[in-house]
Amino acid sequence: MEYYTIIYRTLFIYLILLGIFRMMGKREIGQLSVLDFIVFIMIAEMAVISIENPEEPMLKHLTGIFVMFVIQIIFSLLSLWSKKFRELADGKPTILIEKGKVNDYEMKMSRYNFDDLLSQLRENNVKSIADVEFGILETTGKLSVITKEESSPPKQKNAASLVFPVVLDGNIQEEHLTKLGFTPLWLRQQLKKIGVTDLKSIAICTVDGNGSLYVDQKDKK
The missing domain is CATH 3.30.240.20 (bsu07140 like domains)
Structure with a gap:
């Protein structure tokens, strides 16, 4: 009987979580904010506890999941309405490279090392830091790269395109x-x-x- 309960709970909670995550928005995993990530982890943990403890009422754990869902929705709305809250929760994009020069201070503040930097430059098909006009560390942790060739079209060599x-x-x-x-x-x-x-x-x-x-x-x- 216990196995049937576990199977039932697993399927039921799966459907509940599927609906909740669909309502939370369409961000990819790599684009989740810190708040989204924390909420997702806590909801997943509550779901596991509910499945592992079939003797406990399911409503007890579903209440916690629902509360976290409401918190995430409230924080998402605050992020939409308030730039200050958005920056507090997600941070701001940081310019790590400008005109081929690495900003050491921003690297330290972002706790970003040169191995990380060079790795992401390679992922962007950039061979050298000297080829970079702007390297911007996004709030998702991804490095956006604008090369000097891209920022200086033939007819606008002196134009800053960022x-x-x-x-x-x-x-x-x-x-x-x-x-x-x-x-x-x-x-x-x-x-x-x-x-x-x-x-x-x-x-x-x-x-x-x-x-x-x-x-x-x-x-x-």
Whole structure:
């Protein structure tokens, strides 16, 4: 009888977890945030405990799984609504290589060693650090690489092609503007030229080194 209970619980919890993970979103495993990863581990642990202890009421363990599911949904919504919370939970992308020069300070702060760096450069088919215009460590731990050839097309040898988000959820990202050599006043003037006067209406605005803007405004409810 105990074996039937284990089989029943395993199938039932499998279906429950399948539904929960489907509702949590469509991120790949390599793209999970720290919060997502913690929640997934705790839910999996609760599921195993429920299967291994058939004498205990299943509702007891399902309650814990449901609570973790609710916590994950709340944190996901907070990440969507608040950039500060998103940075606190997921961190920020870090520039490890700029114009062929490794940023030793950011490497140490990210606890990233040269073996990791060279390994990811090889995965991006880059032979030498000197060939890299920008190497950006994403919040997922993956290194995004823009080579000097990609950033310097024949007709625009001096153009910086790295694109930065300068407005997110209606808030100006002054740090990114500074990296590009622009100011908030310049940004407002450029937005005004294309008919955008309310920053709060902008979902995302990106700018490259040439000053070219891409603007996506929030959907009107």
